[in-house]
Amino acid sequence: MLEHLQALPTDPVLGLAAEARADSNPEKVDLTLGVYMDEDGLCPVFAAVREAQQALVAEEQTKVYMPPAGDEAYNTGMRRLLLGGDSRVLAEGRVSTVQTPGGCGALRLGSEVVRAASPGARVWVSDPTWPVHIPLLGSVGLEFATYRYYDPASHDVDFDAMTADLKKARPGDVVLLHGCCHNPCGADLSLAQWAEIARMADLQGFTPMVDIAYQGLGDGLENDAAGLRLLVERLPEVIIAASSSKNMGLYRERTGAVLFVCEDASHAANSTGHALAAARRCYSMPPAHGALIGGRILADTRLESAWRAELEGMCTRINGLRVSLRSALESATGRDYAFIEREKGMFSFLGLSAEQAQRLRREHSVYMLDSSRINVAGVNAGNVEYLAASVAAVLGD
Numbered sequence: 001m002l003e004h005l006q007a008l009p010t011d012p013v014l015g016l017a018a019e020a021r022a023d024s025n026p027e028k029v030d031l032t033l034g035v036y037m038d039e040d041g042l043c044p045v046f047a048a049v050r051e052a053q054q055a056l057v058a059e060e061q062t063k064v065y066m067p068p069a070g071d072e073a074y075n076t077g078m079r080r081l082l083l084g085g086d087s088r089v090l091a092e093g094r095v096s097t098v099q100t101p102g103g104c105g106a107l108r109l110g111s112e113v114v115r116a117a118s119p120g121a122r123v124w125v126s127d128p129t130w131p132v133h134i135p136l137l138g139s140v141g142l143e144f145a146t147y148r149y150y151d152p153a154s155h156d157v158d159f160d161a162m163t164a165d166l167k168k169a170r171p172g173d174v175v176l177l178h179g180c181c182h183n184p185c186g187a188d189l190s191l192a193q194w195a196e197i198a199r200m201a202d203l204q205g206f207t208p209m210v211d212i213a214y215q216g217l218g219d220g221l222e223n224d225a226a227g228l229r230l231l232v233e234r235l236p237e238v239i240i241a242a243s244s245s246k247n248m249g250l251y252r253e254r255t256g257a258v259l260f261v262c263e264d265a266s267h268a269a270n271s272t273g274h275a276l277a278a279a280r281r282c283y284s285m286p287p288a289h290g291a292l293i294g295g296r297i298l299a300d301t302r303l304e305s306a307w308r309a310e311l312e313g314m315c316t317r318i319n320g321l322r323v324s325l326r327s328a329l330e331s332a333t334g335r336d337y338a339f340i341e342r343e344k345g346m347f348s349f350l351g352l353s354a355e356q357a358q359r360l361r362r363e364h365s366v367y368m369l370d371s372s373r374i375n376v377a378g379v380n381a382g383n384v385e386y387l388a389a390s391v392a393a394v395l396g397d
C-alpha cells in the first residue's frame with residue numbers, strides 16, 4: 001500500500017534550516033527559523049523554566065493522563081497573561097480554556113470549533129501570513145479569503161486596503177489576526193486600528209480569531225496584548241490561540257492554549273466541549289511537561305517575576321538588534337532601513353528579491369527565506385557587519 005505514495009517536497013522553511021545547519025562556512029548566518037537565539041547563537045532555557053522543571057521532576061508522582069482540558073494552573077495563568085488580571089470577561093466567567101499541543105494545536109482546535117459552529121465559515125487571513133496557517137486551518141475544511149495587510153513599499157500595514165477587503169467579511173466568518181509581532185512582516189496594528197477592527201466586527205458580525213505566539217517579545221507582555229484585550233472588551237466573541245513556545249522557550253514541549261471568549265458562560269462551555277471532542281478525535285489528552293512547568297511559573301509570584309525579567313531582557317535585546325541592524329545596513333548600503341526599528345518582534349522583510357535571497361545563501365552563507373523574511377533574533381554583535389556587507393553585495397551597493 002505505502003509504495004503508492006509519492007515523495008512530498010520538503011517543507012521550505014525546515015528544508016532551508018537544514019541546509020543552513022549543514023553549511024560548514026564559519027561565517028554563516030542562519031536567519032531562517034522563528035526561534036529566539038542569544039549572542040552565542042543558542043536558544044536558551046529560561047532560568048525559571050529550569051527551576052520549575054527541577055521541582056516538577058523531584059515531586060512528580062505519576063505519569064497518568066492529563067485531564068482533557070489540561071493543567072488548570074497553566075490555563076488560569078494563561079487567561080490572566082492574555083486578558084489581564086482585572087479583565088471583566090474573566091470576572092463574568094465568559095472565558096473557557098483548553099490546553100493544547102503548542103500554538104499550532106490551539107489554532108487547530110479553534111478551527112475545529114469554528115467549523116462545528118459555522119460549517120460555511122470563511123477564514124480571512126492576512127497577505128502575507130505565516131504559511132502554516134493555511135494547511136493547519138484548511139485541513140479542518142474551512143475556506144479561505146485573503147485581506148491585504150503589508151505594503152512592501154512603505155514597509156507598513158496598508159490599513160485602508162485591509163479594511164476595504166474586510167468589509168466583505170460576513171456574519172459567521174472568522175478574521176485571523178496576529179496578536180503582535182506579525183509573522184512574517186513585523187508590522188503590527190496600532191491601538192486605533194485594533195479599535196476600527198473591533199467596530200467592523202461588531203457591525204458586520206464576524207468573529208476575530210487572534211493568533212498570539214510572541215507576547216512579550218515586541219513591546220512587553222502588557223502592550224503586546226493590548227489589541228487583543230481591546231477586542232475582548234468590546235466584542236461578544238473572540239477566539240484566542242496562544243503559544244508558550246517563544247515567550248517561555250518551551251518550543252519542543254508543545255505548550256499552548258485555545259481560549260473562547262463568548263457572550264455567556266454556557267456558550268463558552270459548549271465551545272470547550274467541541275474543542276475537547278476535536279482533541280479526542282486527533283490526539284486525546286494534551287502533553288503534560290510544558291504546561292506543568294508553565295503552570296508552576298504562573299502560579300508562583302517569585303518564579304513569574306524571574307521569568308518576566310528574563311523575557312524583558314530578550315525583548316530589549318531584540319529591539320537593540322533592530323537598532324544595530326538598521327545602522328549596519330544603512331552604512332553598508334546607503335539606503336533607508338528605518339522600518340526595521342519600527343517593526344516589532346522576531347521578523348522583518350529585508351525587501352530583497354527571491355533571487356537576491358538565493359544569492360545570499362549561495363555566495364555568502366547567509367540564510368533567509370526567499371521572501372527575505374529574517375529572524376532578527378538570529379543577528380548578533382558578531383555577525384551584523386558581515387550580514388550587512390553581504391546584503392550590500394547582492395544589492396550591488
Ligand SMILES: Cc1ncc(COP(=O)(O)O)c(C=O)c1O
Nearest residue numbers: 034102103104130183213243245
Ligand atoms: C504566527 C505563529 N503562530 C503560531 C505559531 C505556533 O507555535 P507553536 O505551535 O510552536 O507553539 C507560530 C510558530 O512559529 C507562529 O509563528
